[in-house]
Amino acid sequence: MAISLTPAAAPASTPFGTREAAASEPTLLVVSEATRRFRTKRHDTLALDRVSLEVHAGEFVCLVGPSGCGKSTLLNIVAGFEPLDGGTATFDGSPIRRPGPDRTVVFQEPALFPWLTVRSNVEFGLRIQGASKQERHDRASELLEVVNLTRFERAFVHELSGGMKQRAQLARALAVSPRMLLMDEPFAALDAQTRDVLQLELQQVAARSGATVLFVTHNVREAAILGDRVVVMTPGPGRVHSEVAVALSRPRQPDDHGVADLAAEIRARLGGAGVADAEVAP
Amino acid sequence: MTRAAGGRVLRVVAFYAGLLVLWQVVVVLELWSPLLFPSPERVWAAFERNLSNGLLVEGILGSMQRLAIGYALSFFIGAALGLLNGTQRWADETIGTLVMGLQSLPSITWLPMAVLWFGLSDTAIIFVTLMGSVWSIALSVRDGLRNLPPILLRAAGTFGANTYQTYRYVLIPGMLPALAGGLKQGWTFAWRSLMAGELLFVTIGLGHLLNIGRELNNISMVFSVMLVIIVVGVAVDRLLFGRLEAWVSERWGFAHA
Numbered sequence: 001m002a003i004s005l006t007p008a009a010a011p012a013s014t015p016f017g018t019r020e021a022a023a024s025e026p027t028l029l030v031v032s033e034a035t036r037r038f039r040t041k042r043h044d045t046l047a048l049d050r051v052s053l054e055v056h057a058g059e060f061v062c063l064v065g066p067s068g069c070g071k072s073t074l075l076n077i078v079a080g081f082e083p084l085d086g087g088t089a090t091f092d093g094s095p096i097r098r099p100g101p102d103r104t105v106v107f108q109e110p111a112l113f114p115w116l117t118v119r120s121n122v123e124f125g126l127r128i129q130g131a132s133k134q135e136r137h138d139r140a141s142e143l144l145e146v147v148n149l150t151r152f153e154r155a156f157v158h159e160l161s162g163g164m165k166q167r168a169q170l171a172r173a174l175a176v177s178p179r180m181l182l183m184d185e186p187f188a189a190l191d192a193q194t195r196d197v198l199q200l201e202l203q204q205v206a207a208r209s210g211a212t213v214l215f216v217t218h219n220v221r222e223a224a225i226l227g228d229r230v231v232v233m234t235p236g237p238g239r240v241h242s243e244v245a246v247a248l249s250r251p252r253q254p255d256d257h258g259v260a261d262l263a264a265e266i267r268a269r270l271g272g273a274g275v276a277d278a279e280v281a282p
Numbered sequence: 283m284t285r286a287a288g289g290r291v292l293r294v295v296a297f298y299a300g301l302l303v304l305w306q307v308v309v310v311l312e313l314w315s316p317l318l319f320p321s322p323e324r325v326w327a328a329f330e331r332n333l334s335n336g337l338l339v340e341g342i343l344g345s346m347q348r349l350a351i352g353y354a355l356s357f358f359i360g361a362a363l364g365l366l367n368g369t370q371r372w373a374d375e376t377i378g379t380l381v382m383g384l385q386s387l388p389s390i391t392w393l394p395m396a397v398l399w400f401g402l403s404d405t406a407i408i409f410v411t412l413m414g415s416v417w418s419i420a421l422s423v424r425d426g427l428r429n430l431p432p433i434l435l436r437a438a439g440t441f442g443a444n445t446y447q448t449y450r451y452v453l454i455p456g457m458l459p460a461l462a463g464g465l466k467q468g469w470t471f472a473w474r475s476l477m478a479g480e481l482l483f484v485t486i487g488l489g490h491l492l493n494i495g496r497e498l499n500n501i502s503m504v505f506s507v508m509l510v511i512i513v514v515g516v517a518v519d520r521l522l523f524g525r526l527e528a529w530v531s532e533r534w535g536f537a538h539a
């Protein structure tokens with residue numbers, strides 16, 4: 001289902017209700033036995049070792065694991081930035097060959113265009129698609145509203161705080177109504193308070209829009225807060241360890257008991273897999 | 283005007299007034315012969331004379347015209363070369379090294395070649411001006427493109443930008459701060475090359491006026507023309523490039539200006 005923010009597209013339940021596990025929805029992304037190897041002069045890294053993953057339309061899937069376990073590599077393959085060395089990755093039935101507006105990315109790094117205002121950044125994808133000025137304007141206004149940046153639409157990127165930059169990236173990625181939103185540790189560089197706020201906002205936006213999201217994080221609690229399903233990865237070589245379906249009601253807060261229990265469960269799984277506690281954020 | 287800005291203006295005025303006084307003192311002490319070191323008053327008189335007889339205006343216009351042609355050519359050629367070297371590895375490995383080499387060559391060394399090719403003409407001076415500035419513009423555009431964060435290209439890719447759109451909406455705007463820096467540096471080199479070129483020729487221009495002053499043994503005229511050259515240089519730098527820099531720092535933030 002394409003992301004649209006019109007009320008009609010929102011799930012019948014309240015924006016904050018639990019989203020039903022989307023198993024009945026069509027499978028949007030199928031990664032099968034994906035292998036990716038990086039060879040440099042000194043290292044030969046098996047970043048992904050026969051990793052399989054499915055994401056259904058409307059699902060919010062979190063990929064969690066310590067740094068170096070291949071999360072970004074997997075996300076970059078889905079985004080179309082990187083090739084596979086083995087296995088397959090298909091999106092909506094066709095092999096992924098290149099990046100495209102059906103799978104837009106929110107990056108951890110500052111990835112807004114510094115020469116554009118916030119509004120022009122949000123309009124960027126629509127401009128690429130050749131949307132009319134009116135269309136661009138209306139759609140950007142809508143998204144700016146959603147991420148609470150209307151007041152800053154004319155600001156340049158360097159005038160924004162870290163949290164606002166990530167909100168603007170989110171609006172930019174959503175503006176083209178992607179079929180899947182790819183997020184690579186988008187909140188990792190933010191202070192704890194801002195991160196809490198953005199996690200809450202992202203849940204609301206995802207619920208309202210019915211967005212399908214693949215969200216990468218090394219923060220176990222963040223995965224527990226955001227995911228309908230959490231995929232636990234382990235490093236050396238990068239593999240999927242296990243999956244957890246999350247049935248907690250939304251919106252979830254960082255100190256909900258359910259969230260804390262789930263985070264502990266994920267941490268235990270990582271510990272059992274030999275991943276030291278220090279490598280994943282609590 | 284704010285108080286701080288007022289204070290700044292006052293300081294600058296005081297500095298130049300002090301310099302003028304110092305100059306006058308040196309003249310009054312007669313450390314050097316007045317034929318070698320003129321008084322401010324005589325330099326001013328020479329300035330007024332050359333202004334009223336039209337020589338100065340003509341000289342400024344002549345120099346500016348050559349500069350405009352040479353600099354405009356530098357801009358287009360330099361930007362094109364920079365774009366090529368900044369985006370194509372093969373070009374950077376070949377043309378890029380040549381550009382680097384030519385950049386280190388003092389532009390006036392092109393003059394003998396220019397004279398053989400184009401004769402003692404305006405074209406020869408314009409050629410030297412072009413050689414003075416084109417390489418630094420090409421290098422800054424190239425560096426601007428190379429230093430563009432690759433994540434921005436990924437961002438463009440994720441929205442499905444094709445090659446043309448990537449150039450138009452990402453590469454070209456992304457390299458503008460570097461281009462602005464290169465244009466400023468290129469202008470300085472062009473201006474210097476132009477003056478050097480004009481000194482060696484009989485043609486209408488500020489450099490040539492300096493030469494006339496020397497031939498007439500008129501030190502006041504030499505002083506006054508040199509001052510005009512400084513003032514023109516500073517004025518263009520401030521008015522044109524000052525504005526460009528302000529624009530860049532508004533958009534990109536001071537850190538990148």
Ligand SMILES: Nc1ncnc2c1ncn2[C@@H]1O[C@H](COP(=O)(O)OP(=O)(O)O)[C@@H](O)[C@H]1O
Pocket residue numbers: 038039040045046047065066067068069070071072073074238
């Ligand atoms: N371009 C690359 N060249 C060499 N090694 C790489 C490259 N990209 C990733 N790797 C290696 O692959 C492994 C997985 O990296 P990555 O996917 O970035 O992990 P994560 O995002 O989970 O921290 C790491 O060991 C990393 O060093």
Ligand SMILES: [Mg+2]
Pocket residue numbers: 071072073185
């Ligand atoms: Mg990563």
